[in-house]
Amino acid sequence: MLQIIVVGGGGLIGPRHAQSVISNPHTNLLALIDPSPTASTTAATLKTLSFPSLSALLSSPSTPHPDAAIVCTPNHTHVPIAEDLLRHNIHVLLEKPISDNIPSALSLLKTSTSPAHAHLKLLIGHHRRFNPYIQKTKQILSSGSLGPLIAVNGLWTIQKPPSYFAPPTDWRRDAASGGVLSINLIHDIDLLHYLLGPITRVFAEKTPPQRVQTDPAHTAEEGAAITLRFASGVVGTFLVCDATPSPHNFEAGTGENPMIPQVEGKDADFYRIFGARASLSVPDLRRWGYDGVAEGEKGWGAVLGSEDLGDVGTDKPFDLQLRHFVEAVQGREELNCDAVEGLRALVVVQAVKTALEEGRVVDVGDVGDVGGLLGERV
Ligand SMILES: *[C@@H]1O[C@H](CO)[C@@H](O)[C@H](O)[C@H]1NC(C)=O
Numbered sequence: 001m002l003q004i005i006v007v008g009g010g011g012l013i014g015p016r017h018a019q020s021v022i023s024n025p026h027t028n029l030l031a032l033i034d035p036s037p038t039a040s041t042t043a044a045t046l047k048t049l050s051f052p053s054l055s056a057l058l059s060s061p062s063t064p065h066p067d068a069a070i071v072c073t074p075n076h077t078h079v080p081i082a083e084d085l086l087r088h089n090i091h092v093l094l095e096k097p098i099s100d101n102i103p104s105a106l107s108l109l110k111t112s113t114s115p116a117h118a119h120l121k122l123l124i125g126h127h128r129r130f131n132p133y134i135q136k137t138k139q140i141l142s143s144g145s146l147g148p149l150i151a152v153n154g155l156w157t158i159q160k161p162p163s164y165f166a167p168p169t170d171w172r173r174d175a176a177s178g179g180v181l182s183i184n185l186i187h188d189i190d191l192l193h194y195l196l197g198p199i200t201r202v203f204a205e206k207t208p209p210q211r212v213q214t215d216p217a218h219t220a221e222e223g224a225a226i227t228l229r230f231a232s233g234v235v236g237t238f239l240v241c242d243a244t245p246s247p248h249n250f251e252a253g254t255g256e257n258p259m260i261p262q263v264e265g266k267d268a269d270f271y272r273i274f275g276a277r278a279s280l281s282v283p284d285l286r287r288w289g290y291d292g293v294a295e296g297e298k299g300w301g302a303v304l305g306s307e308d309l310g311d312v313g314t315d316k317p318f319d320l321q322l323r324h325f326v327e328a329v330q331g332r333e334e335l336n337c338d339a340v341e342g343l344r345a346l347v348v349v350q351a352v353k354t355a356l357e358e359g360r361v362v363d364v365g366d367v368g369d370v371g372g373l374l375g376e377r378v
Pocket residue numbers: 074075096097182183184186
């Protein structure tokens with residue numbers, strides 16, 4: 001039984017992680033760590049302990065030492081909290097993003113791989129990797145069923161309501177703190193890394209801003225058309241925009257976010273992946289190819305066949321992620337998303353921002369002096 005604490009357990013996401021810990025037969029929810037006054041009520045509901053800080057738990061003689069922690073505190077606290085946990089010999093599942101800035105993400109990467117902590121696992125919680133549609137897509141790509149991969153086309157197009165930008169979350173209107181690239185695109189970038197490997201070069205053009213016309217304070221970017229080059233040679237285009245009514249986005253396609261209704265049927269595809277033998281759309285998982293056609297006849301004159309591979313499990317991503325974390329801690333699975341992957345997503349988003357601001361092609365390895373680090377694993 002792994003003894004697990006949820007740090008930031010009194011927030012919105014904390015209790016969802018806590019539920020996963022409670023329902024997993026190999027984990028025990030030891031305590032919530034959260035200074036907020038409401039955290040003890042949440043802890044009582046979950047029938048667990050609550051401490052205002054890690055040191056308060058560690059100095060409580062009757063409480064066992066935690067084996068692992070799930071960290072879901074505000075983004076700017078991710079790195080110091082994760083480093084503190086590692087120093088106390090505690091494995092960490094850290095909510096994405098790894099950090100709100102590249103230098104501190106680098107610091108965490110160094111801490112987590114230093115000899116003193118190398119025996120500990122640090123999993124970055126890009127939990128969409130565990131979405132059943134994405135797991136199935138990964139399986140199809142790995143099986144070679146599309147042949148050698150050529151290109152990808154992705155969409156995250158949606159309309160956010162005015163309330164999303166109203167106080168107290170009006171920081172989202174501000175170019176420095178908000179914007180669709182840091183808040184949303186990072187999730188798709190991570191999924192593309194998971195499915196297709198590292199992105200090495202980007203270019204981007206801004207979408208025409210809509211909200212500034214009624215709100216001059218709205219300086220955050222609303223979207224971009226992006227070109228991508230992957231280390232594998234695969235190329236891609238990605239369109240992101242949060243100011244258009246559209247079903248083509250991860251949330252509408254998968255129904256993963258309870259706040260955003262799923263669009264039923266096959267209309268809400270958000271990725272199309274193209275290989276030399278077949279292509280695939282996601283999340284409907286329809287595969288297109290000339291499989292029954294004689295080799296010499298394959299091509300546009302033949303009938304293009306399609307096949308539905310859309311048979312996915314119903315397990316919740318948080319539950320699957322925790323199951324994986326336990327396996328990784330016990331040495332039975334390789335980490336699905338380590339600190340390098342967390343840093344990689346952050347760096348590619350920064351590369352897209354630089355491309356927008358400077359109107360030029362940006363090599364990911366040139367951003368924030370991380371080239372060598374990210375390059376080692378390309
Ligand atoms: C933290 O980062 C995530 C992106 O993973 C974003 O969706 C969220 O809005 C950020 N929160 C704050 C307060 O910046």
